[in-house]
Amino acid sequence: MKPTVAILGAGALGEILAGGLLRAGWQLEELSLAVRREERCVELTERLGVACHLDPVAAVAGKRVVVVVVKPKDVPALLDQLKGALEGHQIVLSLAAGVPTTVFEKELGQVPVVRAMPNTPALVSEAVTAYAPGRYVTEESLKEAASVMEAVGKTVQLDENLMDAVTAVSGTGPAYLYLLAEALTDAAIREGLPRHAAQLLVDQTLKGTGALLAETELSPIKLRAQVTSPGGTTAAAVHVLEEAGFRAAVEDAVRAAAQRSREMGEAASEDDS
Ligand SMILES: NC(=O)c1ccc[n+]([C@@H]2O[C@H](COP(=O)([O-])OP(=O)(O)OC[C@H]3O[C@@H](n4cnc5c(N)ncnc54)[C@H](OP(=O)(O)O)[C@@H]3O)[C@@H](O)[C@H]2O)c1
Structure with missing residues (x-):
């Protein structure tokens, strides 16, 4: 089963992921995107046909997996915007390099957070992604988050303390x-x-x-x-x-x-x- 997906930060990697999900069979209405600049939104909608929002809260509405693909330095501002906006059934999947799951849990409360590190061969659906569960993740939410990354390549589950090593090996x-x-x-x-x-x-x-x-x-x-x-x-x-x-x-x-x-x-x- 394909979970619905919101991609917050449809820059280089976010667009690659959206393209990979569409190639893997996700329907346009099962996806949404968020960026900050209007011209980028227009460009993405023209290219991919996926709904794009300037307000991340609008993008996450009704979506099951909320993928965070902003630069690590932009994570705090995004979390400020998202405070109180997530519902109990939603899963945060963060691809922001180096940002621990505890940062999300502290700002968003007891939400399931999965931290993942993919690499750019995602562009040709040949990525490898290591992912690690945060404190409030259930087996089911972990599987759903992993299924998003499986759309663009292979995946492996690891402990979060190994993510720096993953970044150094397959991310880089x-x-x-x-x-x-x-x-x-x-x-x-x-x-x-x-x-x-x-x-x-x-x-x-x-x-x-x-x-x-x-x-x-x-x-x-x-x-x-x-x-x-x-x-x-x-x-x-x-x-x-x-x-x-x-x-x-x-x-x-x-x-x-x-x-x-x-x-x-x-x-x-x-x-x-
Ligand atoms: N590229 C890689 O190889 C790679 C591999 C693994 C992980 N990552 C991780 O992926 C993340 C993104 O990297 P990238 O290279 O794709 O960066 P990027 O091209 O700069 O894209 C970041 C996007 O985030 C958007 N954004 C920033 N703040 C936002 C907010 N509050 N609400 C909505 N959108 C917001 C920006 O929108 P605007 O365009 O409108 O400013 C931009 O489109 C980073 O955390 C990086 O660590 C990247």
Whole structure:
């Protein structure tokens, strides 16, 4: 069963989510959007056909799942607007990075709040979203909130204290792979390949490898062993990457992103106290 959905903050991610829900079979009248600027509302209604409101309270009326997709810094102002407007049956699904469920519970009372971190492959319905229940969430409300994110990809339930790690791995993850794609394409061009061919080779290699990782039961170690013969080209390349500290650099990058996510979350909680 598809829950009705209000998307508060139909910016980049909010619009991607609305598009994904429509592709997954949600009907126009099962959705509503809210933004602050009238021109953005007009643009969204023209593009998606979904009702758009400048007042978030109007957008949430009659909707089961209320998705919060405003920037973390705009969450307090939105919660001020929403105070007293939610009914007992409504579930808040927050995608705002780093904002704890307690911030919502403090402002809105004993409402079910689910915190989730998706990523931008949602645009092609290939996101991965980790979600964590707040204090007042029931099994049923958790399932309904998860079903919204399943419309744009895969989901996994975790404890809220792991959300900073999720942000650093899959939330930020596309940027790591874009950087790899950029570096690999440049290297291919330096080896003499024409740009269009270099891009196709790199993009499809990433896509195909991702599909193998996701669809086979094999670990990355086993899959890598399959393409590495002793003294061969892959062994030579991997040796250079290991010597250059590739693995340590990835670990440091993830640690830095998780730390930044924690700092941003602490700032969001302090703003609210
Ligand atoms: N982009 C990502 O990859 C990604 C991934 C995971 C999570 N997130 C989270 O998603 C959230 C949104 O990110 P984004 O990149 O989509 O930001 P964005 O493009 O700036 O969109 C934010 C939207 O929120 C609207 N808004 C702000 N305050 C509002 C209010 N009080 N009532 C109604 N609408 C309001 C803005 O309306 P106007 O346009 O009218 O100003 C804007 O459309 C962030 O919290 C971010 O942490 C993003």
